[in-house]
Amino acid sequence: MDTRRGTDAGYDCEVRPHLLASWRKFCQDPDDQVEQWFLVGAPLGIRAMPEPRGIFPEYTDKEAATDPASLLVDPSLGGARSSAERDDEALKEVEHMHGRGWLRKFDSKVKAKRYVKGRIVYSKLIVIVKEKKKVDSAGRVKLKKKRRLILNLKASGVTSASVKSEKPELPRVLDIIFAGLELLRHRRHRRHWLRHLVLDFRSAFFQFPARRDEQRFFATILRRHVYIWNRAAQGSRGAPLVCGRALALAMRLCFGLLPDGVCSSGTYVDDPLSSFVGDEATQDDAIAKVVGGLLAMGFDLAFDKAQDSAEGTVTWTSAKITVLDDLEAIKVEVKDDIITEVRDSVDKMRAASTIELKDLRTLAGQ
DSSP states (O other), X not given: XXXXXXXXXXXXXXXXXXXXXXXXXXXXXXXXXXXXXXXXXXXXXXXXXXXXXXXXXXXXXOOOSSOGGGSOOOHHHHTOBOGGGGOHHHHHXXXXXXXXXXXXXXXXXXXXXXXXXXXXXXXXXXXXXXXXXXXXXXXXXXXXXXXXXXXXXHHHTTTTTOOOOBOOOOOOHHHHHHHXXXXXXXXXXXXXXXXXXXXXXXXXXXXXXXXXXXXXXXXXXXXXXEEEEOBOOTTOSSHHHHHHHHHHHHXXXXXXXXXXXXXXXXXXXXXEEEEEEEOHHHHHHHHHHXXXXXXXXXXXXXXXXXXXXXXXXXXXXXXXXXXXXXTTEEEEEEOHHHHHHHHHHHHXXXXXXSOOHXXXXXXXXX
């Protein structure tokens, strides 16, 4: 069995695709498409769609609103030069992605077109800055900025030329809570307790190579250089499905290493929360097997952001979750950040004579 990382075997991925394939075959898991995505590229819904394997429900309408062949390809006509050109931090991040092998860089459009063997659809690279108020352990509110680089695929028409073939089913907080309570209900010993672990996949979308014939749709121009995404691009319609199915498979395989009734897990896009029941030694052994399995496959995990309920409350998606062992219960609270944001939005509206529709929509989303 070939246990090399994809990059060591000539593929555009860090995951060990042959190990993943052998493991899946041994477990007889039905999703035989994921391993192929690492070898030949994941379909992002433009030239091809992921073949369904009964993992997620399918959409009935699988026709793109726009023909990919009709998309604007001339960057001067499309206004594809990005405002990110004036953002040094954005340029630094782009170069970091290029250094990791996630982007291809060309010093001319001719060379870029030669690489994709055809014309290229260019999109603006935009910098999204989100400001959130964070409440620290002392109750102090601090403003935290988070920056993301996104290709404006909607403006270039790539989004309308893409198809979402399946709907990834995301777990709710209550799903995690009910699963944890079931573990407690069926535990084998009264001294066994529940433990939650939050350990995210790092740079999840960039774990997945894009199909060569679809890379031409994920490109931008920065300071006279052409950058082409050879990994699944954030903002593309197909990336969440590819990510969701692949990580769901990885979690199924790893949790298949454990006996029934001692664990459960829910993954929100790339953020899994895993639950384990037992004594400390049993839990440590189970966590080691799951984490070791993910690392063996080649996935990059965000250990620096890991949370363990044995050390206190964990935060996952929109909730704070605390295991109350003495009461055999789980305490769930809305994140402090969300409460602060909602309070600020309401106060702002109360002080105004009129309220804009977009502000109401933002409040509903909060």
